[in-house]
Amino acid sequence: MLQVENLNAWYGRSHILQGIGFTVGQGEAVCLIGRNGAGKTTTLRTVMGLVARRTGAVRFKGEDIIGAPTHRRLGMGLAYVPEDRRIVRGLTVLENLRLGLVASPNRHKEAAVIDRIAETFPRLRERLHQAGDTLSGGEQQMLAIARALAADPEMIMLDEPSEGIMPVLVDEMFELFARLKREGLTILIVEQNVERALQLADRAYIVDQGEIVHSGLAADLMANPEIQEKYCAI
Amino acid sequence: MTFDLILLQIFTGVALGSIFVLVALGLSLIFGLLTIVNFAHSQFFMLGAYVGVAVLGLTGNFWVALLAVPLIVGAIGMVCERVLIRPLYGRGIDYPLLLTFGLGLIILELVRIVAGTEGIPFNTPEGLTGAMDLGVFFFPKYRLFLIAVTALILVALWVFLEKTPFGLIIRAGARDPEIVQVLGVDVSKVWLIVFGIGTGLAALAGVLAAPIRGVFPEMGVPVLVEAFVVTVVGGMGSLLGAVIAGLAVGITLSMTSLFYPEMTTLSMFVLMAVVLIFRPRGLFGRAGVLD
Numbered sequence: 001m002l003q004v005e006n007l008n009a010w011y012g013r014s015h016i017l018q019g020i021g022f023t024v025g026q027g028e029a030v031c032l033i034g035r036n037g038a039g040k041t042t043t044l045r046t047v048m049g050l051v052a053r054r055t056g057a058v059r060f061k062g063e064d065i066i067g068a069p070t071h072r073r074l075g076m077g078l079a080y081v082p083e084d085r086r087i088v089r090g091l092t093v094l095e096n097l098r099l100g101l102v103a104s105p106n107r108h109k110e111a112a113v114i115d116r117i118a119e120t121f122p123r124l125r126e127r128l129h130q131a132g133d134t135l136s137g138g139e140q141q142m143l144a145i146a147r148a149l150a151a152d153p154e155m156i157m158l159d160e161p162s163e164g165i166m167p168v169l170v171d172e173m174f175e176l177f178a179r180l181k182r183e184g185l186t187i188l189i190v191e192q193n194v195e196r197a198l199q200l201a202d203r204a205y206i207v208d209q210g211e212i213v214h215s216g217l218a219a220d221l222m223a224n225p226e227i228q229e230k231y232c233a234i
Numbered sequence: 235m236t237f238d239l240i241l242l243q244i245f246t247g248v249a250l251g252s253i254f255v256l257v258a259l260g261l262s263l264i265f266g267l268l269t270i271v272n273f274a275h276s277q278f279f280m281l282g283a284y285v286g287v288a289v290l291g292l293t294g295n296f297w298v299a300l301l302a303v304p305l306i307v308g309a310i311g312m313v314c315e316r317v318l319i320r321p322l323y324g325r326g327i328d329y330p331l332l333l334t335f336g337l338g339l340i341i342l343e344l345v346r347i348v349a350g351t352e353g354i355p356f357n358t359p360e361g362l363t364g365a366m367d368l369g370v371f372f373f374p375k376y377r378l379f380l381i382a383v384t385a386l387i388l389v390a391l392w393v394f395l396e397k398t399p400f401g402l403i404i405r406a407g408a409r410d411p412e413i414v415q416v417l418g419v420d421v422s423k424v425w426l427i428v429f430g431i432g433t434g435l436a437a438l439a440g441v442l443a444a445p446i447r448g449v450f451p452e453m454g455v456p457v458l459v460e461a462f463v464v465t466v467v468g469g470m471g472s473l474l475g476a477v478i479a480g481l482a483v484g485i486t487l488s489m490t491s492l493f494y495p496e497m498t499t500l501s502m503f504v505l506m507a508v509v510l511i512f513r514p515r516g517l518f519g520r521a522g523v524l525d
Contacts, residue, residue, distance in 0.1 A: 048416060052324075074418030086413040088406045099406050102399045103418035151418065 001026045001155055001186045002047070002078075007056035009046040016042045018210040019056075024155070029177070029187040031197040031218065034207035034231055040190040041083055043207065044157050048073060048080050060155075074104060077154035081161065083190075085144040087132040094128040097147055104151030117146045120176070138169035145176075155186035162193045174200055198222045206231045242371045243492045244485055249377035251484020252384035253443045257457055258464040258476035259391070260435035266408045266471035267428045270319065270330040274338035275436050275461060276454035282307050282437025283444040283453060284345055287354055296359035300383075303441045304434035311433025315426050323425075338454075346451045353450035380442055387438070388477060395473075404428060408471065463502050467509045469519020479517060 002024040009017040017039050024030045032040045046054045049070040058066040060078055073080070087096055097114060101107050118125035121142050127135060132143060141161055148156055158177075162170045170193070177200055181187055191197035198204060198218040206214040206221075208231050214221075221227065261275050282303050289299040289306075314337060322329040358376050365372035395401035403424055407414045411421050440453075447453055464483050468475025483502050490501035509516060 050412065050416075069420070070412075070415040071418050071420045074416070080416050082413070082416065086410055086416075088409050088413065090409060091402075091406060095402055095406075098399070098402055099414070100417050102403055103420075107399070147417070 001028070001061060002188065003057070003059040004043075004047065005057040005059075007043065007046055007058065008054065009042055009051045010053040011042075011051070016051075016210055017046060017054075020207070020210065020212055022205045022212060022215070024186060024188050026154075026186055027181070027184055028203065029181050029189065029201045031189045031191055031201040031204045032207050033191065033194050033197060033204060036192075038207040038231075039210040040207050041159055042210075044080065044159050044188070044190060045082075047157065048078075071103065074151055074153065079148040079151060079153035079156045081141075081144045081148045081156065081158050083159040083163070085140045087135070087140045087143055089131075089133045091132050092129050093124055093132050093135065093143060096132045096143055097124075097128075097150055100147035100150035106151055113150050117150060120149075121146050138165040138173075141165055141169075141173065145173075149180075153185070155188070156180075157188045157190075159190045160192060161189070162191060162196060170196065194228060195222075238370050239492070240489075242373070243488045245368075245373055246377070247485030247488030248481055249374075249380050249484070250488055251481040252380045253439050253446075253457075254460055254464045254483055255384055255477050255480030256387065256435050256439035256442070257461040258468065258480050259387075259473060260432035260439075261461050261465050262468070262471055262473055262476040263435075264429055264432040265465070266473070267404065267411075268319075268323075268330075268425050269327060270334065271327065272432070273331060273335040273458070274314070274341060275334075275433070276458035277338040277341040278307055278311060278433040278436040278454075279440040279443075279457050280345065280451065280454035281310070281341055282440025283356070283449045284349055284354075284440075285437065286441030286444055287349075287356060287449055290356075299441060300438070304438040307437030307440075308430040308434030312426055312430040314433075315429035319429070320422065320425075338458075342451055342454070349451070351451060353448050356444035356449045358445040376445055380446075383442060387435070391473075400424075400427075460502070463506045466516055467506050469516030471520060472516065472518035475516055475518030 004023070005021045007017050007020040008015070020039065020043055022030070032043060034040055042051060045051050047058050049065070049068060054066060056066060057064050060073070060076060063076070065073065065076070088099065091099070094114070097117060098110065101110055101113060106113050118128070123139055124143055124146060127139070132140070135143060145158070145161070161173055165173070174196055177187060177189070181200070187200070189197055189200065198221055201218040204216065204218045204221050205212050206227065213231060214227055257275065257279055261272060264270055264272050285306050286299045286303045289302045290296060293299070318333060318337065319330055322333060362376045362379050364375055366375050366378060395404060403414060403419055407419070407421055407424050415421050460483065464476060464479045467483065468479030483505065486501050486505050487498055491498040
């Protein structure tokens with residue numbers, strides 16, 4: 001589904017990604033783990049075309065999209081939930097959800113999609129007309145995920161979904177991810193909560209200083225505390 | 235000094251303010267989304283009046299001119315955005331500022347070359363001449379019409395922004411253009427259309443002001459100052475601020491001209507200074523935009 005080869009990215013003069021490469025197969029869940037500042041978030045942002053200076057290849061469903069403008073990706077089936085959730089201030093929960101639909105192929109069946117979302121996310125259903133930025137952190141994360149799913153993407157990229165969220169909601173969220181995976185959604189997840197991420201994922205890549213330093217089955221990595229210690233300890 | 239007279243001046247102020255509201259709305263809409271301080275805005279206002287003269291000359295119909303002017307000038311604005319301004323995105327606020335400043339001068343000179351440096355008379359359209367008896371006083375019909383058109387535009391703009399999918403994109407794009415792109419929206423198209431709407435509003439204000447202010451190449455010059463006073467008082471990027479401040483500035487001017495005519499022009503700057511002292515971001519401005 002997604003093949004990333006020799007990805008390089010720069011912020012100003014600093015060379016953040018130095019030849020990252022990885023693949024995500026259809027229906028697979030893959031996680032990127034590593035320390036803060038290793039380049040995980042930048043990897044997702046570069047795949048989305050949000051980092052101005054970038055080289056390498058990003059093939060999504062066979063097509064190289066590295067040079068394509070950001071907005072083309074959702075229509076191709078690639079959704080992205082950024083690290084800080086990006087709930088739009090001044091918009092209600094419902095309007096934030098609608099924003100996930102306005103430019104998607106689902107825009108003509110808004111009512112049906114909103115109904116379905118309300119079923120999946122009962123916490124949001126009660127708060128549809130509340131301002132989006134008044135929700136709790138966990139609810140905002142749910143809203144960001146719901147908004148990304150509104151377009152029925154084939155693949156979703158999640159950046160630190162558990163960050164700053166109550167443990168109960170983290171459980172709920174990872175159950176949701178597991179269910180989405182069973183339903184065929186391809187997932188690429190960046191997570192500080194390594195244990196959770198490895199439980200969800202089929203395979204994992206460890207990122208350090210802008211490079212992939214290790215890759216393998218999630219189960220193997222889980223059984224290998226030394227590697228986790230070496231690259232993920234804070 | 236009677237109550238009637240004060241009321242009359244308030245009405246006059248609202249009519250005057252209507253023009254400010256239309257000009258400032260366009261300016262604020264463009265700033266809110268594109269973060270561009272459009273120094274050519276007042277020349278689009280002037281261009282609106284001249285295109286109005288041209289359309290009126292061709293068709294003889296004021297109503298056709300009123301409809302055609304914002305469309306024609308809005309289209310010209312879109313060409314300017316696409317060709318001149320777009321390459322400057324992401325380079326900071328000063329590049330488009332200098333560019334639009336130059337663009338304004340070019341528009342002004344082109345109009346002088348094409349239409350001459352003399353003013354052109356613009357008659358009040360038939361049916362809107364004379365005054366109407368409002369019970370307490372007589373009020374010029376054309377100024378009532380001006381207030382009505384502005385109110386209509388405000389309602390239309392509100393419905394467009396609050397009730398349509400495109401309005402939703404505009405509101406979200408003003409806050410967070412990045413997430414809007416992630417959600418599949420081509421923001422460069424949104425900016426193009428918003429620039430067209432903004433310049434179209436300026437042009438509409440220009441043709442509406444023509445019967446009152448007259449049509450001459452420099453007619454935009456004071457408007458630029460007035461529009462900036464209004465946007466600074468209302469808060470850069472705030473549409474509600476543009477409306478409230480536009481009317482406030484209009485009423486301030488007309489009331490000062492009643493009580494202390496020598497101070498009329500100065501009064502709006504006093505208002506701006508007072509607002510800036512107590513609230514540097516303007517009445518409805520967002521934090522971090524200018525303070």
